[in-house]
Amino acid sequence: MQTEKATDRTIKVVPIERRNAADLPYEKFLREYVIPNRPVIIKDAMPQWNALHRWTPEFFKSRFGAEEVDVTYGGVKMSMAALIDAVLASTAEKPGPYLHKVIIHQHMPQLLPDLSPENAYGFPRRYCSPLMPKRFRRPDGYLKLLIGGVGGKFPLMHFDGDNANAMISEIYGDKEFVLFSPEDTPNIYAHPETLTTSQIDDLVNPDLEKFPLLARAVQYRGIIQPGETIFVPSKWWHSARVVSTSISVCTNMLDRVNWNGFVAESCNPRIVKSAPTRVVKAAYLHAIGAVMSAVETWQKWFPHGALSRKLSYVSPISSLADSRRKMLLESSRS
Ligand SMILES: O=C(O)CCC(=O)C(=O)O
Structure with missing residues (x-):
């Protein structure tokens, strides 16, 4: 474990584990990272x-320059061309804007073929299941485009909602992540209103006077x-x-491992006030969770069968059906 001096205290720093995709078959990834809820960086993943x-940056400026996009600061909208200029001018002392609100399948679906075949570790993808309540259904699990310049950052330290896992894939430039495990939640000063x-x-340069427990x-x-x-596991x-002008994509995943936490979070009395509604909703989500687990197991046992291909529509465990993406895109447009 390395240590770093911060004012008069010591911050403990652990490097995130790194693996090569060639040495990390999917089943091993599930066993060693998804099930124990541990983060990992995977090289050559896509x-x-x-x-x-x-x-x-030039590709986005020339292809999408005129598109209006939402950017971090104060709900500002700007054209992609202006965003890219600001991103390229960004410095550590004067960070520029950070793009993190563009959902690719909704706003720029023409980019999807460039991300094919899908990242093999970004599954199962229960978010895209037709069994999911509509409010949670997303063809690609909230596949987002992230663009920022030197010193730019995702606006808040947070963990993702729905008890979801996240997978962020770097395409251009370098980006640094700092993660804290769920056990450290008491030391992270969660915002009392959001909790996430x-x-x-x-x-x-953390303010350890204001946030002493962070040490x-x-x-x-x-x-x-x-x-x-x-791979950022749930609740991390x-x-x-x-670090250097960066373009990446991010997606969320729900599977049998984080499903009970998803149900608990979606039926939290803070969100669902009525007790009978909570009971019905939890029963429905547990039932579809059981169906999806069965469907995922079938696909694992018979990966090449025609039925697996059909079942992948209910909850895909891999990109075996790239045709599935087309189907989902068409259904999301209609
Ligand atoms: O900017 C990033 O890479 C982090 C993205 C993220 O955490 C999110 O979209 O929830």
Whole structure:
């Protein structure tokens, strides 16, 4: 474990584990990271993506320059061309905007072929199941485009809602992640209203006078580079900071491991006030969870069968059906 001096205290820093995709078959990934809820950075996770060769700041400026996009600061909208200029001018002292609200299948579906075949570790993908209540249904699990310049960052340290796992894949440039495990939640100063965002806004020079408990927490740190993906398990606090002009994509995953937590969170009395509604909703979500588990097991046992291909529509466990993406895209447009 390395240590770093911060004012008069010591912050514990642990490097995030790194693996090569070639040595990490999917089943091993599930056993060693998804089930124990541990983060990992995987090298060469999506070697066939055309995005790795095509996506640059100039590509976005010339292809999408006129598109209006939402950016971090104060709900501001700007054109992609202006965003890219600001991103390229960004410095550590004067960070520029950070793009993190563009859902690709909704706003720029023409980018999807560049991300094919899908990242093999980003499954199962229960978010895209037709069994999911409509409010949660997303063809690609909230596949988002993230663009920022040096010093830019995701606006808040947070953990993802729905008890979801996240997978962030770097396409261009370098980005640093700082993660804290769920056990450190008491040291992270969760915002009392959201509970999923932290009041700590600067991890480079943390204010240990204001947030003294932070010194007790263990930081997991790692930089992702093009072709690498980081698995951020459910309830892990995370923040991202751009090291060199960065383009990446992010997706969320629900599976049998984090499903009970998803049900508990969706039926939390803070959200669902009526007790009978909570009971019915939890029963429905548990029932569809059981169906999806069965469907996923079938696909695992008979990966090449025609029935598996059909069942992948209910809950895909891999990108075996790229046709599935087309089907879902068409259904999301209609
Ligand atoms: O900017 C990043 O890479 C982090 C993205 C993220 O945490 C999120 O979209 O929830």
